[in-house]
Amino acid sequence: MPRTLILSDLHLGLPDVPCGRPPRTPETLAPLFETIDRLILNGDAADIHHIHHRDQALKLLDATLNLVTRRGISVTRINGNHDYDPAQLDFVDLFDGAIFVTHGHAFSDSMLPWTPAHKVISRTLFAARERNEKTLEGFLAAAGEASMSQWNEPATYTEPTALVSIGLNPFRVAKVLAWWRKYPREAAHFVDRFRPAAKLLVCGHSHRAGSWMTGATSTSIPRHIINTGGFTFPSSPRAVLIEDSSTELSVELRAIRHRRGIYVLDSRVDASCWRIQRPASDAR
Ligand SMILES: [Mn+2]
Numbered sequence: 001m002p003r004t005l006i007l008s009d010l011h012l013g014l015p016d017v018p019c020g021r022p023p024r025t026p027e028t029l030a031p032l033f034e035t036i037d038r039l040i041l042n043g044d045a046a047d048i049h050h051i052h053h054r055d056q057a058l059k060l061l062d063a064t065l066n067l068v069t070r071r072g073i074s075v076t077r078i079n080g081n082h083d084y085d086p087a088q089l090d091f092v093d094l095f096d097g098a099i100f101v102t103h104g105h106a107f108s109d110s111m112l113p114w115t116p117a118h119k120v121i122s123r124t125l126f127a128a129r130e131r132n133e134k135t136l137e138g139f140l141a142a143a144g145e146a147s148m149s150q151w152n153e154p155a156t157y158t159e160p161t162a163l164v165s166i167g168l169n170p171f172r173v174a175k176v177l178a179w180w181r182k183y184p185r186e187a188a189h190f191v192d193r194f195r196p197a198a199k200l201l202v203c204g205h206s207h208r209a210g211s212w213m214t215g216a217t218s219t220s221i222p223r224h225i226i227n228t229g230g231f232t233f234p235s236s237p238r239a240v241l242i243e244d245s246s247t248e249l250s251v252e253l254r255a256i257r258h259r260r261g262i263y264v265l266d267s268r269v270d271a272s273c274w275r276i277q278r279p280a281s282d283a284r
Contacts, residue, residue, distance in 0.1 A: 002037045002038065002243075002244045003035060003037050003038070003242070004036065004038040004094075004242040005033070005036045005039050005239050005242075005265075006042055006101060006202050006240040006242070007032070007042065007237070007256075008041070008042040008228045008229075009043070009044045009205065009228070009229065009230030009235070010029075010044070010045050010046065010064075010230075010231050011024070011044055011082065011230065011231060011232045012045060012056075012060040012061050013047040013050065013054070013057025014047050014050070014232060015053070016233075017232070019233040021231075021258055022258050024060070024231055024263075025060060025063075026060070026063045029262075029263050030067060031263060032256065032264070032265055033073060036073055037073060037074065038073060038074045038075075039068055039073050040075075040078065040092065042078045042202065043080025043102075043104070043105070044081065044082040044103065044204065044205065044230070045083055046058065046060060046061035046083050047083070049082060049083070049084070049148065049150075049151040051151070051157060057083075061083075077089065078092060078101060078102065078103055079103060079144055080103040080204070080205065081103070081111060081112070081150070081205070090102060090106075090141070090144065091136065093198075097195065097197055098198065098199045098200065099198065099200045099201075099242070099251070100195040100200070100202070102140070102201070103204055104183075104204055104227070105143050105205050106140050106143035107183070107203075108186050109126070111143065111146060111147065113176075113178075113179050114179070115156070116153070116156065117149070117150040120150070120153050121146050121147070124146040124149040125143065125145075128141070128145040129142045136194040136195070180208045183206045183208065183227075184210075185217075186216075187201055187203055187225045187227075188214050188215055188216045189216035191225075192220060198223075199274070200224045200226060201223060201224065201225050202240050203225065204228050204229070206227060207229055207230035207235035208227060208229065209230075209235065209237070209238045210227050210229075211225070211226050211227075211270075212227075213225075226271070226273065228253075231263075237255075238254060238270060239253075239256055240253055240254075240273075241254050246278065248278060249274075249275070249278065250276075251272075251273035252271070252272050253272075
């Protein structure tokens, strides 16, 4: 039975916050990969552009990809804003376009509204959108270019860690909350514009896990948006598990728990997206 797991925002290489969670390493993540055939890393798998964490990020990413491929699992990597590489994919369409998977940093005009690099990122984003085609590919390339501007911005490295800087500044907390509120609607707008036939969008980036049925505006068609959250404190990670058998296609959102120092997929279904019985003639 082909089983696909979609994860996002592992942020390998970023230091751990002492909050009782296991460190993110190939060994602690390995149980997540036990019964799957395909792994989709939907962006921000590793902080490969961060000048202070790049070496560790690349080492952990390499080791994780090695472990996964040694088990015979096929891996699809999708760009995030922390691991952008123009040679890699910015999105994938699954099951004839029913499921649209992309990281999510291209949805808004403000990719990271609370960060010190916000202004330079937005400026680069607007300029890049002007130059690029008004297509999905053009939009995602512009977002990729904009995401790289953060890593050239000294303020990114001179500020205390993101979490501390947010906690110290109530305006930033308010900005994150406002952005979280509008994020599913912006995601729905992106689907309206670029993948109107998709039944489901799977994204990450905002680090706020959840499942929403929402339209871009109150009069728009509701879109199903799933966000797999993130592995870094204080967000909670989730996974989309897709099982494609000869009799059924099922899509589930599952929590990722940690116990005894490892990460495991929760056996309970957090949100079931759909279950489609396949007619016998559709078997594959
Ligand atoms: Mn991101």
